[in-house]
Amino acid sequence: MSLIPFVFLNTKSGKKEPFAPKNPNLVSIYSCGPTVYNFAHIGNIRSFLFVDILRRSLLLGGYKLNQSMNITDIDDKIINESIKRNISVEEFTKPWTEAFFKDLSTLHVQTLEHYPKATESIEDMVSLVETLQSNGLVYEREGNVYFSIQKFNRYGELSKIDVSGMKSGVRYDADEYEKDDVRDFVLWKNQKTKDEKCWHTRLGTGRPGWHLECSAMIRKIYGSGIDIHTGGIDLLFPHHENEFAQTTGAYPNEEFVGTWLHCEHLLVDGEKMSKSKGNFYTLRDILEKGYEPKIIRFHLISAHYRSKLNFSLTKLEESKVSLDRIQNTIFRLLDTGSLWNLIPDDGENLVFSLPELTKLNDNFLNALADDLNVPKALAILHELVRIVNQTLDQTKIENVNLFYEEALRLFFKMNELFAVFSFEKPKANLDGISEEWILEQISNRKLAKQNKDFVTADNIRKELENKGILLADTKEGITTWKKAP
Ligand code: AMP
Ligand code: ZN
Numbered sequence: 001m002s003l004i005p006f007v008f009l010n011t012k013s014g015k016k017e018p019f020a021p022k023n024p025n026l027v028s029i030y031s032c033g034p035t036v037y038n039f040a041h042i043g044n045i046r047s048f049l050f051v052d053i054l055r056r057s058l059l060l061g062g063y064k065l066n067q068s069m070n071i072t073d074i075d076d077k078i079i080n081e082s083i084k085r086n087i088s089v090e091e092f093t094k095p096w097t098e099a100f101f102k103d104l105s106t107l108h109v110q111t112l113e114h115y116p117k118a119t120e121s122i123e124d125m126v127s128l129v130e131t132l133q134s135n136g137l138v139y140e141r142e143g144n145v146y147f148s149i150q151k152f153n154r155y156g157e158l159s160k161i162d163v164s165g166m167k168s169g170v171r172y173d174a175d176e177y178e179k180d181d182v183r184d185f186v187l188w189k190n191q192k193t194k195d196e197k198c199w200h201t202r203l204g205t206g207r208p209g210w211h212l213e214c215s216a217m218i219r220k221i222y223g224s225g226i227d228i229h230t231g232g233i234d235l236l237f238p239h240h241e242n243e244f245a246q247t248t249g250a251y252p253n254e255e256f257v258g259t260w261l262h263c264e265h266l267l268v269d270g271e272k273m274s275k276s277k278g279n280f281y282t283l284r285d286i287l288e289k290g291y292e293p294k295i296i297r298f299h300l301i302s303a304h305y306r307s308k309l310n311f312s313l314t315k316l317e318e319s320k321v322s323l324d325r326i327q328n329t330i331f332r333l334l335d336t337g338s339l340w341n342l343i344p345d346d347g348e349n350l351v352f353s354l355p356e357l358t359k360l361n362d363n364f365l366n367a368l369a370d371d372l373n374v375p376k377a378l379a380i381l382h383e384l385v386r387i388v389n390q391t392l393d394q395t396k397i398e399n400v401n402l403f404y405e406e407a408l409r410l411f412f413k414m415n416e417l418f419a420v421f422s423f424e425k426p427k428a429n430l431d432g433i434s435e436e437w438i439l440e441q442i443s444n445r446k447l448a449k450q451n452k453d454f455v456t457a458d459n460i461r462k463e464l465e466n467k468g469i470l471l472a473d474t475k476e477g478i479t480t481w482k483k484a485p
Contacts, residue, residue: 125213182238286316
């Protein structure tokens with residue numbers, strides 16, 4: 001399969017650039033993952049879904065991937081909580097790590113090739129600090145080792161932060177950093193109390209600072225620089241700037257990252273969703289309100305990753321209506337075309353013979369290749385829905401079976417990105433009435449309406465209602481049904 005050329009807006013240059021991976025058959029991608037001390041909120045989840053969209057888009061574009069996301073299982077909050085509960089760091093983080101993976105699978109996020117943990121990368125972090133020591137970029141105070149940003153003249157290159165106001169030797173050693181506050185950051189922390197989790201290493205007894213793990217894991221997994229690095233926009237400074245300083249300081253002749261991609265925030269009432277503000281929902285909170293995972297996925301991926309997305313239940317409800325409409329068209333197509341047994345192909349060799357569908361397929365892939373323009377890809381999906389409904393509403397057209405089959409294959413392909421549609425016959429529990437019968441009534445009602453026989457149309461609706469089936473007519477003239485709650 002030929003590769004689709006992508007362009008990405010690289011945070012480092014601030015420009016859209018052609019994507020040029022070192023090896024398209026093994027594109028290296030690293031994403032900053034969760035700190036496992038609680039359930040992820042759906043803002044965090046937005047950033048993980050962005051990674052999934054990046055993955056699925058590049059796979060559709062013909063690339064082969066080698067992708068990682070780290071699990072931060074060493075951090076001030078984790079250490080304090082485990083001391084409070086009198087359990088080990090591993091015991092404390094285990095259920096939260098499991099909850100993270102469960103959320104991902106609930107939302108149909110594809111599994112990546114690597115999920116390195118900080119606790120399993122200590123030796124790699126120690127040797128990175130040693131390399132920085134031999135390059136003269138670090139200093140020690142009270143057993144802590146700091147990166148001296150004054151000694152690294154490329155500091156600020158990624159985030160464009162101004163370092164000129166920084167006083168020499170101002171240090172920061174907590175795991176939570178103030179935005180815009182430029183200081184020397186800690187690479188290795190000396191053990192402060194005897195309860196505190198520590199490792200006995202060549203740097204002394206203590207633990208790594210938060211920024212170090214990503215640089216060390218990237219080195220461990222890829223052995224050199226990578227093609228793409230992602231994270232939420234709040235990580236650009238200081239976390240990614242510090243990663244850049246650590247790796248470039250250690251290996252000055254190598255490019256650390258080709259393309260930096262940053263995902264915008266999920267907001268609530270105009271403010272960033274965050275644990276500290278308390279304005280957050282977890283995935284469980286939303287599921288408990290009766291929304292299916294596919295609706296949450298569909299909603300969170302529908303905005304462009306570089307746009308802020310204001311979360312509200314009203315907006316989520318709109319996504320549900322939109323998703324139902326697309327799904328109903330797919331079911332109609334499967335039914336009318338008798339295509340329930342059509343097996344999805346692997347997509348790679350998929351060629352459309354109908355020009356209309358070829359164009360939609362090309363436009364869909366080109367939208368993704370243009371810096372992951374999911375809103376545009378979504379508009380193309382809606383266009384497919386419109387054309388399919390139009391065709392289904394007509395009775396006499398040539399080659400209709402070919403159209404049905406190719407349209408369904410295009411839905412299959414689009415679902416490689418969206419991963420929210422079903423192609424299986426719904427197993428509705430309809431208390432004895434068949435789905436075929438309901439669809440027949442819907443079609444009789446439509447016919448009655450076309451003949452302006454509104455009494456019959458109304459009677460059909462009432463009869464269905466008496467049997468617990470509710471109809472809804474969309475603006476486009478499609479009728480959907482559901483079981484009364
Ligand atoms: P954490 O678990 O806090 O380390 O964060 C995991 C990921 O979620 C990071 O890439 C953050 O940048 C991202 N993130 C945190 N809050 C939000 C938000 N409100 N919207 C989108 N991404 C977020
Ligand atoms: Zn990171």
